[in-house]
Amino acid sequence: MKLAMIGFGQAGGKIVDRFLDYDDRTNSGIVRAAIAVNSAKADLIGLDNIPQENRVLIGQARVKGHGVGADNELGAEVAEEDIDEVQNAIDSIPTHEVDAFLVVAGMGGGTGSGGAPVLAKHLKRIYTIPVYGLGILPGTDEGGIYTLNAARSFQTFVREVDNLLVFDNDSWRQTGESVEGGYEQINEEIVRRFGILFGAGEVGDGEEVAESVVDSSEIINTLSGGGVSTVGFASEEVDMNTSGGLLSRFTGDDGGDDDLDAANTTNRITSLVRKAALGRLTLPCEIEGTERALLVLSGPSEYLNRKGIERGRKWLEEETGSMEVRGGDYPRDEPEVAAAILLSGVTNVPRIKRLQQVAIEAQDNIDDIQQESEENLEELVEDDEDELEPLF
Ligand SMILES: Nc1nc2c(ncn2[C@@H]2O[C@H](COP(=O)(O)OP(=O)(O)OP(=O)(O)O)[C@@H](O)[C@H]2O)c(=O)[nH]1
DSSP: OOEEEEEEHHHHHHHHHHHHHHHHHHTOOOEEEEEEEESBHHHHHTOSSSOGGGEEEOOHHHHTTBOOTTOHHHHHHHHHHTHHHHHHHHHTSOGGGOSEEEEEEESSSSHHHHHHHHHHHHHHHHOSSOEEEEEEEOOGGGOHHHHHHHHHHHHHHHHHSSEEEEEEHHHHOOTTSOHHHHHHHHHHHHHHHHHHHHHGGGOOTTSOOOTTBOOHHHHHHHHTTOSEEEEEEEEEEOOOOSTTOTTHHHHOOOSSOHHHHHHHHHHHHHHHHHHHHHSOOSSOOOOTTOSEEEEEEEEOGGGOOHHHHHHHHHHHHHHHOOSOEEEEEEEOOSSEEEEEEEEESOOOOHHHHHHHHHHHHHHHOHHHHHHSOHHHHHHHHHHTGGGOOOOO
């Protein structure tokens, strides 16, 4: 499907920038327009791919291009004050060619965390197409103020968007890596997962169309109903170089028995689906209780078969308990077969329960909480974990 992506704050801008690069590399055609909004001039200058005219500096009168320093109330205020500047950039997008907006932001800082919900609310008032959020949760080692920002922003953001897709840095940060180097890798993981998912609905006319290609309405239907979404992913390399013998590794094709090859393909697809659903999700959670799901199987069409996808889909129905599990192909000439699973409306998410508790504590006693040390706040969150009610 075609998206208008708006990156709010540094993390948001960098991830949208990376999506453009992904689009270029893979020809997936999902980014119809890309805009970056920030209160820090240096962050906007540091982007590689987003066109200069689509980089919007807000809050100049208040913070003079220096950012809001993790103050997300100030982030929200400058977004409100300068929303017309953002709208000017959006006005240059042919929105009639766009299936949805995707507002991307880190939830732990000030600009994106405060501004993204403001922008989502604004977009929903003006446009009829869906407005989705991609929210990045901070690592728990980043400190109390980042957790507090994320807790408050999350609650607002999920309310303002049609669906909030979440990626939790905390589960993805590798130890021993520099923060920047770590984000490079993490951002690649983000665009790969969401790129395959959204790209699935973008198999256009004249392209190779398999038996059951996913279209953008299936993605929209899976996301409709709101709530929080997470994505599972697993892939396996396949050999595309052997002329005429494309199937060799993935299917175990020896040029012989076709039924056997089909059975191998089916089995491999089923185990990829399990790996994707039970492995590391962008937001770790219990998959049981998921309201809706979409399974996308991507790869060279020779490696995809309807039976495998159907079996994977059925298995997902059983595991999630959902009656609304969609599934289909995304034929791509890439040397890998990948399963991407969108789990929409997830309910049992420990990280969100912890964040919710932080938000409740903050409401009760905002001054004390802000003075707490990082360690104290972390302890507080851990201790109260058992008593929490789910957020939604
Ligand atoms: N995945 C990912 N997360 C990032 C990246 N950069 C920052 N973050 C996360 O996003 C959170 C918010 O940081 P920023 O995006 O830098 O903050 P901002 O919205 O620009 O706000 P201010 O800097 O306070 O004005 C951080 O706490 C990190 O968890 C990135 O490149 N990738």
